[in-house]
Amino acid sequence: MADTLTPVAENKCFGGWHKRFRHASAVLDCTMTFAVFLPPQAEGGARVPVLYWLSGLTCTDENFMQKAGAMRLAAELGIALVAPDTSPRGDGVPGDPDGAWDFGHGAGFYLNATEAPYDRHYRMHDYVVHELPALVEEALPVSDRRSVSGHSMGGHGALVCALRNPGRYRSVSAFAPIVNPTQVPWGEKAFSRYLGPDRDRWREWDACALLAEAPERLPLLVDQGGGDSFLNTQLQPEALRDAAAAAGHPLELRQQPGYDHSYYFIATFIDDHLRHHAAALTG
């Protein structure tokens, strides 16, 4: 499978390598680009554990690698980072009919769409949970010890991927996640189009709804900026707090006064998340 990865770029970084690859995705039925950071511990082919990072609306594989400042500590801890794109892409992939940035290209919401015309390509859940890990575990010196984190739409993705797939991740965390997408504008717009009008079916992709019957009680680490302009309209972390309390699910929800929704916020706290994941991945 290694020859199915086309190198796009590589940069030496903190003694390891940042690399971008293009590949044909069978799940998404289009060409995809993803980025990986391989720490120095992967030199010589030793397999290292992986933190999968799911980015937010409008992002590609590049934002996290360029702006989060995660490689310094990942190199020290011996953890690979894998950053997929945030949706299927390309001329053949339908986007938002109005060209909006919160649906379609750059806004796959890490679910499997059921409604035409989106069901053919928008299967980001299966891509990030199954196809991409299988690919990188075969082609690159990484192991099947996986953790998952993400930001905003990708924080939603990280929580949902972990809650839906018990045993697949060693740890999970999120920055400013959309915890309750069935109840907020971003989620309502995306879910109604990707999944159709039946709101009962939306609940399979909502972290707050999934918490009630989660078969695995993986502790959640969540950071939320108190100065985030989306706090009250789209994010509403208190819904996650209440759902976790009701379900008896372990949650560390950290309110960070003054921090906004940007990568400056992520960069400030990424080391805490990396150490959280390292304890699960390498312990």
Added chain:
Amino acid sequence: MADTLTPVAENKCFGGWHKRFRHASAVLDCTMTFAVFLPPQAEGGARVPVLYWLSGLTCTDENFMQKAGAMRLAAELGIALVAPDTSPRGDGVPGDPDGAWDFGHGAGFYLNATEAPYDRHYRMHDYVVHELPALVEEALPVSDRRSVSGHSMGGHGALVCALRNPGRYRSVSAFAPIVNPTQVPWGEKAFSRYLGPDRDRWREWDACALLAEAPERLPLLVDQGGGDSFLNTQLQPEALRDAAAAAGHPLELRQQPGYDHSYYFIATFIDDHLRHHAAALTG
């Protein structure tokens, strides 16, 4: 003078603040935008020392702040970071007649132009050495303890600003600097247009030429990636090594095998530079 700064953006970051300001520059005769990181030690108005960062071709004030990962340690060390733009900007500022990226907008080369039509606006040396520090020292809680660093064209800028202005900076460093612009294509193109055909006058803006008679022997810390695609054509660090040796000027030139010209290289070694500057700024 504080009311001459128009806030553009602010983000809390590592307990301090990343801020962008717009202002009217008298020296450049246009509106300019710059960025600053104020570490937590500046809370309450205590004045902190400043590292001025000069970026490379095509950059704005944003690249360094977003990609270098410098704020984490700057916050710990109590150092402010100030990142100016790389040229005068705007519709009224002449750029490259062919729209090239290595001259004009984004390519001011940190000199004072003498040739029309560039001499009216392209006075980046006076802007970054005098006007901008005076502005930030009056309007923001920073002191007149200054250091300077930069990348590529900005590495050239850092070396030249320090060599031309004895006593003005406590320390200087550079990443992949254009050390000998009078002898390489980027410099020849820019200097011939900004300064005219007389190559003798170019030498005032060439670090290798300035080293011979530098009145101050501030030690130079320079990192150069061995995998930099511009190494042999534009950068030629051996010219700096030879000029420093001939002048008896202290130079620590570090070759970093495999590293390229990108911010992944800068991020890897920025902490070493911050510690170098902190020793001079806060010692």
